[in-house]
Amino acid sequence: MTTLDIYIDDKPLKVEPGKTILEVCRENDIDIPTMCHLDGLTDVGACRLCLVEIEGVNKLQSSCTTKVSANMVIHTQTERLKRYRRITTELFFAERNHICAVCVANGNCELQQLGYKVGMDHIRYPYLFPSCEVDTSHDYMVMDHNRCIMCTRCVRVCGEVEGAYNWDVMNRGFNVRIISDFNTPWGESGTCTSCGKCMHACPTGAIWPKSLSGEQLHKNPEMISELVKKRKMNL
Amino acid sequence: MNRQELHTMAIKAREQQASCKHKIGVCCGAGCISIGAEEVLKKMQEDVKARGLESEVAVVPTGCMGPCNQGPLVKYLPENTIYQKVNAASVAEFNQAQLVEGKPILSSLIFADSRTKPFINAAEDPFFHKQLKIALKDCGELNPEDIDDYLVHGGYTALSKVLFQMSAEEVIAEMKQSRLRGRGGAGYPTGFKWETVYKYVSDQKYVICNGDEGDPGAFMDRSVLEGNPHRVLEGMAIAAFAIGANKGYAYIRGEYPLAIKRIELAIKQAKKIGLLGSNILGSSFSFEVEVRIGAGAFVCGEETALIASIEGKRGTPRPRPPFPAESGLWGKPTLINNVETFAAIVPIINNGGEWYSEIGTPKSAGTKVFALAGKINNAGLIEVAMGTTLREIVYDIGGGIQGEGQFKAAQTGGPSGGCIPASHLDVKMDYEALVSLGSIMGSGGLIIMDEQSDMVDVARFFMEFCMDESCGKCVPCRVGTKMMHDLLEKIYMGSATKLDLDRLEELAIYVREASLCGLGASAPNPFMSTLRHFREEYENKIQPEVQLVKGI
Numbered sequence A: 001m002t003t004l005d006i007y008i009d010d011k012p013l014k015v016e017p018g019k020t021i022l023e024v025c026r027e028n029d030i031d032i033p034t035m036c037h038l039d040g041l042t043d044v045g046a047c048r049l050c051l052v053e054i055e056g057v058n059k060l061q062s063s064c065t066t067k068v069s070a071n072m073v074i075h076t077q078t079e080r081l082k083r084y085r086r087i088t089t090e091l092f093f094a095e096r097n098h099i100c101a102v103c104v105a106n107g108n109c110e111l112q113q114l115g116y117k118v119g120m121d122h123i124r125y126p127y128l129f130p131s132c133e134v135d136t137s138h139d140y141m142v143m144d145h146n147r148c149i150m151c152t153r154c155v156r157v158c159g160e161v162e163g164a165y166n167w168d169v170m171n172r173g174f175n176v177r178i179i180s181d182f183n184t185p186w187g188e189s190g191t192c193t194s195c196g197k198c199m200h201a202c203p204t205g206a207i208w209p210k211s212l213s214g215e216q217l218h219k220n221p222e223m224i225s226e227l228v229k230k231r232k233m234n235l
Numbered sequence B: 001m002n003r004q005e006l007h008t009m010a011i012k013a014r015e016q017q018a019s020c021k022h023k024i025g026v027c028c029g030a031g032c033i034s035i036g037a038e039e040v041l042k043k044m045q046e047d048v049k050a051r052g053l054e055s056e057v058a059v060v061p062t063g064c065m066g067p068c069n070q071g072p073l074v075k076y077l078p079e080n081t082i083y084q085k086v087n088a089a090s091v092a093e094f095n096q097a098q099l100v101e102g103k104p105i106l107s108s109l110i111f112a113d114s115r116t117k118p119f120i121n122a123a124e125d126p127f128f129h130k131q132l133k134i135a136l137k138d139c140g141e142l143n144p145e146d147i148d149d150y151l152v153h154g155g156y157t158a159l160s161k162v163l164f165q166m167s168a169e170e171v172i173a174e175m176k177q178s179r180l181r182g183r184g185g186a187g188y189p190t191g192f193k194w195e196t197v198y199k200y201v202s203d204q205k206y207v208i209c210n211g212d213e214g215d216p217g218a219f220m221d222r223s224v225l226e227g228n229p230h231r232v233l234e235g236m237a238i239a240a241f242a243i244g245a246n247k248g249y250a251y252i253r254g255e256y257p258l259a260i261k262r263i264e265l266a267i268k269q270a271k272k273i274g275l276l277g278s279n280i281l282g283s284s285f286s287f288e289v290e291v292r293i294g295a296g297a298f299v300c301g302e303e304t305a306l307i308a309s310i311e312g313k314r315g316t317p318r319p320r321p322p323f324p325a326e327s328g329l330w331g332k333p334t335l336i337n338n339v340e341t342f343a344a345i346v347p348i349i350n351n352g353g354e355w356y357s358e359i360g361t362p363k364s365a366g367t368k369v370f371a372l373a374g375k376i377n378n379a380g381l382i383e384v385a386m387g388t389t390l391r392e393i394v395y396d397i398g399g400g401i402q403g404e405g406q407f408k409a410a411q412t413g414g415p416s417g418g419c420i421p422a423s424h425l426d427v428k429m430d431y432e433a434l435v436s437l438g439s440i441m442g443s444g445g446l447i448i449m450d451e452q453s454d455m456v457d458v459a460r461f462f463m464e465f466c467m468d469e470s471c472g473k474c475v476p477c478r479v480g481t482k483m484m485h486d487l488l489e490k491i492y493m494g495s496a497t498k499l500d501l502d503r504l505e506e507l508a509i510y511v512r513e514a515s516l517c518g519l520g521a522s523a524p525n526p527f528m529s530t531l532r533h534f535r536e537e538y539e540n541k542i543q544p545e546v547q548l549v550k551g552i
């Protein structure tokens, strides 16, 4: 098979064409934080955490959506990128209501992990604290918009993997919200199959199971990735 | 219809027009219509009929004539006398003076209230003679609802020339030679874009005309679509021929009902006589155009969001590459150009790329249409050669600042652009010069401000626009513009400290570099450019630092 020569953080690598920079980095233990990416789902390049510098390209590129090409020279850990990852993380925290101590996902949250990873010791921006809905109308799950970071993993897993298309996005700017069907209570959805994939895909405490009683929330996003892989094998 | 028949049709239409001694154009652009132009048109037609002159005087609605804040405007041809602020009640007086007595009414001539001696032939007024109309050439002259009038003005001869005398490669070479750059904002060389799409091999390609025009205060594209829709269609057809597409979409924002109506009418007329559809003019080239109506989101002017919108999806941008030239509408190679870009194609084909490339500056050829607005005497729609100085635009064409005011700054490029201070009034306006001053050409919004304007307020206004119009997909823009807006508000209200300004500057660079699309990437521009040229206005509003705790 043909391979491409590329450099990541000064390390020469031989890689298969067609892969994204993020895939190559993950295979080579190069740590790039992500939020909207989930193996198996279409990448959207929305969270901007995975930005990298590519020599000769004047814009920062999201590594989840950019394919490797011959002789690419990529930098993933520059001071600038680290600074931007931290600002992005702070903005995530400041946008809605992320007070970890009172969250069901405390200790099992990708956003919380991200905060540790990028070395966030405090948040320099004022918390916006919009007052968002908590939708408890579904029989088994809760959707707490206050904890949502708009990564749209739920939207994509529901459409692409389950094929139900329950979730979507409405509004613009910081007023964007995840909606069920045409913005009706989740419990009244005509499309939701109650499969729970969105709950597992959700990186924060926004979607959680009602069955939670005292024990810790456990999410299994890898299950989604496995599922997609198995389905591809069946084809 | 074949080539010869088109020619015959144009001759016939020309003969018919020649039989009229006078033509009266009533500006029926959206601006003039909003202040009663349709009533004036109706009265004009009635009055001419009442005088029994309908066989020698043609009364027609036209597109925008330019001096929008003086409307409703009426133009008498061949004298080229323009009257301003015409109301339906006084139509008879004008006709009596112009058509019967042959003595113009001086007090109502265009710019009669700001010029000591207004001009009977409007072309002699600096507002007009300092301009160079190429994209807008026939706009305000011909009847946009009449394809015959377009044919009289040489319409569809460029398409005919391309179909029978040129190869796709030759058309592209001509475009490259013209050095035309995209008028939608970024200024990408049009010929190179066409060549890129041409080179992708595909069973299906598309041409899209971007008529979303979401910048506040901009109305260049609207005026072109309203004033000369066939010019845009012909440009699209030529582009389609060059890249190998047979299907086009004209994406026009829903707030432009008149532009939509006129382009739809133009499509119908062109189809009827075989200038759109299968085997155009008997050639092997086929091309259809459909109109798509936008719902008024600024971000839907961004090409990937626009494509998503045509596909029926939520209008949000996606990362590039792949660019639309490779994978655009429904994954097919797609050429997307701005309305004004398409309006420049026909004259380039007719007069040659070399002719166009000699107009303007070394790096920016041709002309640019601006929507001149703000504290200026003659607001409206203008077209000037690239390299015209800001001073000429403001003082010669624009007639100077309103009242006793002094020029303070010009804002170009709307929410994605910046401000040019008085010290740079002699800047030769082109893409590079504006960028070097920290602004951009953008799509052509040009707002003139006097010393009453507070530059922090200007920055806050545009940041609010970007914040509201952010699609909300990516974090730097969705949350970053909100934070920046709140900080600007804090400074404007006088409660911010130096720390806030530092934080704002840091955020500005982050939002610019980390955002997914051009909306976020350029949202900090109004702030950064006002900070660059008017830093003292920010610093004057800042509270002195109070150090409460050491070491933080």
Ligand SMILES: Cc1cc2nc3c(=O)[nH]c(=O)nc-3n(C[C@H](O)[C@H](O)[C@H](O)COP(=O)(O)O)c2cc1C
Pocket: B181, B182, B183, B184, B185, B186, B187, B188, B210, B211, B212, B213, B214, B215, B298, B299, B300, B301, B302, B303, B304, B336, B337, B338, B339, B341, B443, B517, B518, B519
């Ligand atoms: C937020 C945003 C809004 C835009 N709006 C418009 C618009 O209203 N009209 C337009 O022609 N281009 C607009 N553009 C630029 C388009 O993405 C694209 O570059 C342009 O239509 C290409 O045409 P051109 O090469 O003829 O300029 C916008 C870009 C951004 C980032």
Ligand code: SF4
Pocket: A147, A148, A149, A150, A151, A152, A153, A154, A155, A178, A198, A201, A202, A203, A204, A206, A207
């Ligand atoms: S609910 Fe969860 S998965 Fe869905 S967008 Fe919000 S944070 Fe992401």
Ligand code: SF4
Pocket: B299, B316, B317, B469, B470, B471, B472, B473, B474, B475, B477, B478, B515, B516, B517, B518, B519, B520, B521
């Ligand atoms: S920069 Fe703004 S408008 Fe563009 S994708 Fe990001 S959120 Fe949407």
